[in-house]
Structure formats: structure tokens, C-alpha cells
Amino acid sequence: MLRGLATISLWADDLEAAKDWYAELLGVAPYFSVPGPGGRAAYYEFRVGDYEHELGLIDARFRPGGPAAAPGGAPGGVIAYWHVDDLEAAVARLLAMGAREHEKPTERGEGTGFATASVTDPFGNVLGVMTNPHYLEVLAKAAPV
Structure with a gap:
């Protein structure tokens, strides 16, 4: 679907x-x-x-x-996460550009390679970033041989 x-x-x-x-x-x-x-x-x-x-x-x-009632919409709203190769560097750049921390970088399961963070952009939207091994697996499969 x-x-x-x-x-x-x-x-x-x-x-x-x-x-x-x-x-x-x-x-x-x-x-x-x-x-x-x-x-x-x-x-x-x-x-x-x-x-x-x-x-x-x-x-x-x-x-x-x-x-919207709160950043990103109503409480409990959806956050879209974009894969980044370096989570700490991505968050630092977003903050340097005037975004505010929404959720600090957080490991999602010890040793899994998944970690997320989110910021509120200067316009009130929540922007999620994450490191995601599944994204990299799909990308590797799609790469030309």
C-alpha cells in the first residue's frame, strides 16, 4: 500500500x-x-x-x-527522519543555522547503529535526522554494479 x-x-x-x-x-x-x-x-x-x-x-x-498548536503540529504528530552519515555533525550544523534542539541525539538500541535527533527549524517545523543502517543497505542494493 x-x-x-x-x-x-x-x-x-x-x-x-x-x-x-x-x-x-x-x-x-x-x-x-x-x-x-x-x-x-x-x-x-x-x-x-x-x-x-x-x-x-x-x-x-x-x-x-x-x-499548528506546537512545533511540527499537534502533540504526538509525525516526525520525518532523514538519513545522515554523521548525526552529531548534522545536528551541530542545524543548531548553528538557528534551529533549536527538539530531541537530543539518542541511540536506539545499543550497538544497532540506529540513532535519532530532531530540531525545530526557525519556522516551527520539527526536522528529524538519523543514522539508519537499513537506509544504507537499500542504497547499496540500488547502486549500479
Whole structure:
């Protein structure tokens, strides 16, 4: 039923600032945008990572249900985790860019190689990062021979 990650959507009151922040974080400009009412952008989309997953930034005016109650939405909401090769370095970079710690780096099972952390970006979204051996196994299988 679920075939793969299609798009992660994040919301921002200041969409232009969010676009610039994520462009700096990712090292690429958005490849797609949609104009909104009054001519200002309503949506920016980036291609991210080995499989070019989509990260969409949406003007908070269009958030379903209005403003979020807490970072990342209602308490208990979903956090999408992106694989990183060096968790400590990724978290340090995010914090240096103005994100706030949401969950400190945490090992998930001793010796398993899984570890997670999350930050709240300057726009109120929770961004998860993790080291994930399964991701690396899938990546290795997909690599050309």
C-alpha cells in the first residue's frame, strides 16, 4: 500500500526566509515553485538525497486547519527522519543555522547503529535526522554494479 516517500511538507509564515534557510542547509535552490494570490510564492520544492525525495515548503496561509498548536503540529504528530552519515555533525550544523534542539541525539538500541535527533527549524517545523543502517543497505542494493 505505501510505496515510498513522495513529499514532506513543511509550513512557514515567512516562506522566502524558509526557502533561503533550506537552500543553505541543502546546498541547492528549489527546482519548482507555485505562485500564490497576489503574485508571491505559495510553495517551493527541493529534491533531496540519494533518491531525490521531495521537500515542499508551503506558505502557512494554506496550512489545513490553521496554525499548528506546537512545533511540527499537534502533540504526538509525525516526525520525518532523514538519513545522515554523521548525526552529531548534522545536528551541530542545524543548531548553528538557528534551529533549536527538539530531541537530543539518542541511540536506539545499543550497538544497532540506529540513532535519532530532531530540531525545530526557525519556522516551527520539527526536522528529524538519523543514522539508519537499513537506509544504507537499500542504497547499496540500488547502486549500479
